[in-house]
Amino acid sequence: MAGLYIHIPFCKKACHYCDFHFTQSVKQMDDMVNAIDTELKMQNEFLGHDPVRTIYFGGGTPSLLEDHHMKQLMRTIRFEYDLSSNPEITLEANPDDLSREKLDMFYAHGVNRLSIGVQTFNNELLTWMNRQHNADEALNCFYQARQAGFENISMDLIYALPAENHDIWLKDLKQMTQLRPEHISAYCLTIEPRTAFGNWLNKGKISDIDEEHAASQFEILTEVLNKYGYEQYEISNFAQPGYESQHNSGYWKDEKYLGIGPSAHSYNGKFRKANIANNAKYMKSIHDERKILFDVMTLSPEDQVNEYILTSLRTKWGCDMDLLQSKYGVDLKQVHGFYLEKLAYKDLLFEDEGFLILTDKGKLLADKIAADLFIDAED
Ligand code: SF4
Structure with a gap:
């Protein structure tokens, strides 16, 4: 069994903590989807025809994709890859992108799992992190996703934010357990050097993560989610029975995966490779020479x-x-x-x-x- 990952490297805004690969020039979306589509066709032998049981649209912000993009990519995937029956198809989404129309569109293209980047329900903290959405939009998008038919929803939270106290964290968890998504990912904030937070840390505008504070928030997290029937199947991931992420479990169980798009990583059981993390060079090389720029990562x-x-x-x-x-x-x-x-x-x-x-x-x-x-x- 194998997994297919597709990286959509665009975001409307740069969140202050994020060091993923993306740019904010969304106008290149059509050209990028064409390049990704070509790479999908060029790489169809990489997994050795193992059945693909999971497809994951990550980013960046895949919820920026439009109907014609999804149509193009899903068509290529269906014709070029050996899909197992009823594959898990996840799409990462930001709440402000998910109108009911958009949710219906993703559902119609076979997406059966949404991973919604909520991070917190506290509006001040959302602004402080430079997130594009607010708490009402996060709630609204969850309810609309349910109405659109999504029965497998994951929501992301971040904890150990410097300005966050236990009351805010408990409120976030309470709100989450009231919504009862099938899956919750909760990540401890890490301050990466090439981010706004990293810059603020250097300038002394914020302090580094307090490890004791982070540890006690982690304990609250596990206690609350266990009480509400979520199993911690990985340190940052909690699921109701039967709703573990199949895609991420594949990574942890040493299964093959193919990453498509700039900065995406792949592993076919023999070696790993990482595509170039530069949108312009990635697209140009595929367009001009039908060549994928990547580094092979040799692991001893x-x-x-x-x-x-x-x-x-x-x-x-x-x-x-x-x-x-x-x-x-x-x-x-x-x-x-x-x-x-x-x-x-x-x-x-x-x-x-x-x-x-x-x-x-x-x-x-x-x-x-x-x-x-x-x-x-x-x-
Ligand atoms: S956290 Fe998500 S939405 Fe924010 S900049 Fe990073 S990839 Fe984009």
């Missing part, structure tokens, strides 16, 4: 093991020690036996039928524990 066997440890430990399924042994010849117990015992003794991790799984307490330290379990060439 140790890098592959460490990447697997890092991502798998974040999930409810955990890190499969048998897979490490059979695929990479790594016996994690032999390398880190004493440390694993210590983690179990401190109630940070447990073993279940060969899988290492973090406890709730361990999830707070997930990145550090994973880094401590990394191997090097001698191991």
Whole structure:
């Protein structure tokens, strides 16, 4: 099974925390969709005809796509790729783009899962982050999406904002649990260097994330969402039973994926590649030479093991020690036996039928524990 990711690199406005690849010159949308369409046709062998079970329109802002764009791209995907029956088709959306007409259009083109970038229901914080929408638009778009027939909706939240207190965070979670989307993603704010927030941090206009504050908001998050029937199947992702993101689960389970569009990454089981993160060069090269500009990313066997440890430990399924042994010849117990015992003794991790799984307490330290379990060439 494999996943297909399509990157739509345009946004109306730059959110102050975001370092994804996008530009604000939306007028190039038609040319970009044509280039993406051509790349879809050129890359149809990359997945070796494995059935595509998930399609994900990400960005940027895919909800800026119009009817004729969706028609063009979905037609190419259906004819060029081996789709499994009833694939999960997700589209990331900003609330201010989703009129009822637009929702009907995406639904008619087969989109069956919406991922709505809410971030918070607090209008002051939305303005502070330079988001385009307000809280009423977020609520309205959720209700309209339901009326349009979407039965699988994910909503994103951000926590640990410097100006956010626990009351605001609890209000956001309460609002979320009243709406009851099938899936909630909640990300701790990270201040990236090449963003407005990064610039403000350098100039001393904001302070860095307070880790204790972030940890207590994470604890509130897991407690509230567990109480309302959401399972934390990955550190930042919560789902009602049966509604885990199939697309993201594929990344965490080492499945193949093909990324189309500028800056998109791909993996076919043998190597990874990253398309050029420059809209003009991406389009020109495809248009003039039918050539895709990308870098191959070579991972050493140790890098592959460490990447697997890092991502798998974040999930409810955990890190499969048998897979490490059979695929990479790594016996994690032999390398880190004493440390694993210590983690179990401190109630940070447990073993279940060969899988290492973090406890709730361990999830707070997930990145550090994973880094401590990394191997090097001698191991
Ligand atoms: S967060 Fe989303 S909408 Fe905001 S700039 Fe980044 S990609 Fe665009």
